[in-house]
Amino acid sequence: MAKVKLSSFAFARSGDKGDGSNVGIFVKTRADYELIKKVLTVDAVKRHFHGICKGTVTRYEAENMLALNFLLRDSLGGGGSESLKTDAQGKTHGLALLEMEVER
Numbered sequence: 001m002a003k004v005k006l007s008s009f010a011f012a013r014s015g016d017k018g019d020g021s022n023v024g025i026f027v028k029t030r031a032d033y034e035l036i037k038k039v040l041t042v043d044a045v046k047r048h049f050h051g052i053c054k055g056t057v058t059r060y061e062a063e064n065m066l067a068l069n070f071l072l073r074d075s076l077g078g079g080g081s082e083s084l085k086t087d088a089q090g091k092t093h094g095l096a097l098l099e100m101e102v103e104r
Contacts, residue, residue: 001103009104010036012094020055020073021093026066033066039102045070048100049093070097 006012006025009032014023025040027033046057055073062069072093 003101004104005098006036006100006102007098010098012098014092014094014097017071019076020071021075023070023072023093023097025068025070025094025097028066030066033063035102035104036068037061040068040070040100042070044100045072045097048097049075052093 010025010027012023012025014021023045025036027036040059042057042059045059046053049057049072053072053075055075057073058071060069060071061067075093
């Protein structure tokens with residue numbers, strides 16, 4: 001097995017949910033879905049976003065779409081117009097998660 005970035009076989013979409021961000025990770029094959037279910041644990045995603053996610057991380061599985069969805073609470077500094085962060089709506093959080101390296 002080699003270490004690769006998630007971006008080599010997955011794609012993402014993200015955005016704001018109030019003061020939290022919503023990050024969806026999608027893959028094309030059942031084998032890759034089983035892999036991301038194994039490696040993208042709540043703890044792993046929380047560690048990856050340790051600098052911005054001050055709240056809890058919740059994971060939702062969408063098996064019919066070969067996707068995982070994560071809600072990163074307290075990651076936007078108030079969200080929307082309240083936040084002083086450059087990305088107050090979490091649009092880059094999906095891209096940030098795709099930078100995670102996993103054994104594949």
